[in-house]
Amino acid sequence: TFQSEGEDSSALLSMQSGEGQAITGLAQITSITQAKSTPGWQVIAPPSQTWEFVSLNQSAAPFNNISAREAITYATNPKQLSDVLYHGYYPLTEAPSSAGQLFYQWKVPHYDSYNLAKAKSLVSQLGGLTVNLQTTSNTVFWSTEAEALASQWALAGIKTNIQTTSLLQLEVSLKDGNWQAADS
8 A cells, every 4th residue: 555645754754653564765864864863774775867057047147257266166076065965975976967867977087076176266257256056946955056156166255145936936037048047
C-alpha cells in the first residue's frame, strides 16, 4: 500500500510509529540527516538525476562581458556550499549533468574552479560588479542558497541584490530577458 504524505515530517512520523515501512524522496537535508541517524533505518541515495546551477543572462549586462561571468565562477565555492548547506550529500560536478544521467562527466577540461584571488582581480578590472540574483520564494532552500552565494561573492567584492519572486514571476523574467542571474 502506497500512501502520499504532504511533507517529510509526516513521512518520518509514519515510519517512527511503525505505520510506514519505506519512504521515497525525502526533500529536506534535515530529514535525510534524521533518517540516517535513526537506529535500524537504512538510507539509500540513488544517483542524482538533476544538477543545481546559477543561470547568467549572457545577453545583458553585466554578463554579456565574459570577465563578469568568470568573476562569478571564480568567486563561487561549490564544495563549501555543498558541505555547509547540504552536509556534503550532493556530489559536485563541473558539467551540466549529474551522475544519474547519460553522458555524465564530473570533470571538464579547463573548467574555471573556485579561485578567490582571480575573482577579486576580475572584479577590480571591471571597476566593480553588482549582480541582481533572482530566486523563488517557494522554499527556504532557494533563499538560503542565494544568501550563501551572495556571501561568497561579497568576498570577491561582488555586490549582490537578492530578488525573491514567485516561480511564475521568475519564469516571466527569464522569458522576457529581464534578468541578470537566477538561482532556481
